[in-house]
Amino acid sequence: MLNTEIIFALVLLLIHVWLVPMVFSLPHAKWLLGARDDAVELPVLAQRAKRAAANYMESLPAFLAIALLLKIDGIDVGSLALYWLSLRGVYLVLYVLGTPMIRSAVWIGSVVILIQMALALL
Numbered sequence: 001m002l003n004t005e006i007i008f009a010l011v012l013l014l015i016h017v018w019l020v021p022m023v024f025s026l027p028h029a030k031w032l033l034g035a036r037d038d039a040v041e042l043p044v045l046a047q048r049a050k051r052a053a054a055n056y057m058e059s060l061p062a063f064l065a066i067a068l069l070l071k072i073d074g075i076d077v078g079s080l081a082l083y084w085l086s087l088r089g090v091y092l093v094l095y096v097l098g099t100p101m102i103r104s105a106v107w108i109g110s111v112v113i114l115i116q117m118a119l120a121l122l
Helices: 003-024 026-033 044-073 078-097 100-119
Strands: none
Touching: 003 026, 003 044, 003 078, 044 078, 044 100, 078 100
């Protein structure tokens, strides 16, 4: 109960923070592997991926806190957690593709799910 969802949330963190930005920054591999003392202009897709990662890092602590409290209380909302994870994965793709309106709707949906998860604690 919620173990898998918590692990997947952390895997999605690695995807957000490391994998996707790195893939889009491969033209600057020497910079990526170095001390990064000099600033380089990252490709637009890498910049978007970094902004999506920052957004994910803002919501991940809330998800983890709520999920752990639910787990401690023995409340099963695994389906809500999977919906949240799915929406956050879709959000990453939409952000990188530059799809503003739908991306915002997906983000709002993920916030609504976090609220629903929190309400399950009451």
